[in-house]
Amino acid sequence: MSGLLIIAAVTTIVAWLAYRQRPKPGAMWLAAMLVAVAWWTALYALELPIQRMATRRPFMKLQWLASLTIPVLWLLFALEYTGRDRYVTRRSVAALLVVPAVVFGFVATFEHHTLVYQDPQIVEQGGTYVVDHVFGPLFYLGVGYAYLIVLVGSLLFVSLIFDRSPTHRRQSVALLAAVLAPWLGNLVHVLDVPMVALDPTPIAFMVTGVASYVALDELELFEAVPVPDHIARDVVVEGMTDPVVVVDERNRVVDANSAASTVLGYDAAAALGRDAARAIPGYPTAVDGDNETVAVETAQGRRFFDVTVSAVTNSSGSRIGRVVTMRDVTERTHDEQRLDVLNRVLRHNLRNEMNIVAACAEELSGRVDDDDRELVETIRERANDVATLGDTARRIETLLESADESALEPLETMLSRVLERGRNQYPSATFESTWTTEQEVVYCPRTLQPVVWSLLENAAVNGDATVTVFVTPGTDGYVSVTVADDGPAIPEREREVLKSGTETPLDHTSGLGLWLAVWGVRSIGGTIDFEGEAETGNAITLHVPCEAEKPATAESQVAN
Structure with a gap:
């Protein structure tokens, strides 16, 4: 008797610990279950x-x-804890209690009929007084219903044993031990196993108390609540505004989210089982890992989507299907179209018009007197400047389209070209270079050459400037190339604009040359720093990825 009361006390304490975890999923139901366990054990002891x-x-x-x-x-706890709380409603709870209520109605009056017990009598077995009886049909109805409900709740936790999280696996094992141990004891009692005088069910509740405590305290039961796959799908996939379609190896649609109806042209559920090539625009044109932009006629008009196809593999790495994701890029596509038109107008039309203006100014300079010739010369210079902007814009576009980090060339070769070009194009300027690469040949992306040239050109326009290129080895596969000049310092405000990457009507640069350097070095995974002092001029440093090889290896690579 005292042992059963201790079990009841322990279970009550664990129930209090579970109750304190409210409002975490399942805490209230677990606490109520443990209170019922303590109730049963204490009454049996008495x-x-x-x-x-x-x-x-x-x-x-x-x-x-x-x-x-x-x-x-137990079932209500399992449903709520494993994320199926949408099934825990007042109506479902009432439905689950119908059979227990009916059975208990007959239990409350079992002395007046034989539906629960037949001829119950108290007998002495081994010094203990127990009730000897034959079970009636309603007894088996109540017990059978209880076993079924316990089985359903247990299966929900069995599924978590195969979860990827080891914490969830250990939690499930502890909870299954907590509920199955007393029910195995109850099965022994129902089957009337010889040599067992007492009902072992309340005694087995010791396992329930200990296992529940372990799950609560040691395994942080309510701190690491599992999120089942169906909840992840509802939140992530169904919540996405991008259409997502799952295709099996037969190229049949097996699943789709609600947003997919936008491109499928009908309800997502109606797409299941259809041929993917006919149902999904851009499939199978886009192969695994690639993007394909397609135009789709929708209820909102023509929309553009980037179609991405990703392989779905099983645990052995074999492909079992594909996931097709379609991102709406209509606004981006329209922006690109507008930019293409504006770019063409600025680069082509405006440049041609400025060339005409410059030519007219050249012709006009010979027909005016000396007082007006200066104005004509200003018109010609400004027209040439605007035309040069168009040329620089075209160079930027070509540079960014052809940027390739894997196309390498010796840095010394590229710098020799740009320095020689500078000396030929700007004879009044002085060009020098200083190396500190410790006898190694450094390979850099070819995109670096036009980037360095844009910096040299920007410095050399200041007449008799002295331009020096410093090459310094960096760390982790990078090299620093600094272009220094003694010309006017780039204004601090302009340097901040280049660092931020955004111009405004008040804060902007004076041209596109420095933007070419900024965008070009970023396209190959590098960075750029600006320094300027009124007394010493400018120092612009490019930090770019590189590969360094010994001279013999480098010469053989150049030869190859």
Whole structure:
């Protein structure tokens, strides 16, 4: 008796610990289940010493109240804890309690009929007073229903044993031990196994208390609540505004989110089983890992989508299907179209018009007197400047389209070209270079050459400037190339604009040359730093990825 009361006390404490975890998923139901366990155990302990049947009946009936509700509370806990709380409603709880309520109605009056017990009598077995009886049909109805409910709740936790999280696996094992141990004991009692005088169910509740404590305290039951796949799908996939379609190896649609109806032309559920090549625009044109932009006629008009196809593999790495994701890029496509038109107008039309203006100014310079010739010369210079902007814009476009980090060339070769070009194009300027690469040949992306040239050109326009290129080895596969000049310092405001990457009507640069350097070095995975002082001029440093090889290896690579 005292042992059963200790079990009841332990279970009550664990129930309090679970109750304190409210409102976390399942905490309330687990606490209620453990209270019912303590109720059953305590009443059984109090019943055992009683020798008169009339006095014992109320204890037997109240124990039935716990035995009929524990399975329901276990199922409600399992549903809510594993993320299926949408099934836990007042209506579902009421439905689950229908059978227990009917059975308990007959249990409450079992002395007047034989539907639960047939001829119950108190007998002595091994010094203990127990009730000897034959079970009636309603007994088996109540027990069978309880076993079914326990089985359903247990299966929800069995699925978590195969979860990828080891914490969830250990939690599931502990909870299954907590509920299955007493029900195995109850099965021994129902089958009337010889040599077992007492009902082992309340005794097995010790396992329930210990296992529940382990799950709560050691395994942080309510701190690491599992998120099942169906919730992840509802939140992530169904919540996406991008259409997502899953295709099997037969190229049949097996799943689709709600947004997919935009491109499919009908409800996503109606797409299941259809041929993917006919149902999904851009499939199978886009292969695994690639993007394909397609135009789709929708209820909102023509929309553009980037179609991405990703392989779905099983645990052995074999492909079992594909996921097709379609990102709406209509606004981006329209922006690109507008930019293409504006770019063509600025680069082509405006340049041609400025060339005409410059030619007219050249012709006009010979027909005006000396007082007006300066104005004509200003017109010609400004027209040439605007035309040069168009040329620089075209160079930027070509540079960014052809940028390739894998196309390498010796840095010394590229710098020799740009320095020689500078000396020929700007004879009044002085060009020098200083190397500190410790006898190694450095290879850099070819995109670096036009970037360095744009910096040299920007410095050399200041007449007799002295331009020096410093090459310094960096760390982690990078090299620093600094272009320094003694011309006017780039204004601090302009340097900040280049660093931020955004111009405004008030904060902007004076041309496109420095933008070419900024965008070009970024296209090959590098960075750029600006320094300027009124007394010393400018120092612009490019940090670019490189590969360094010994001279012999480098010469053989150049030869190849």
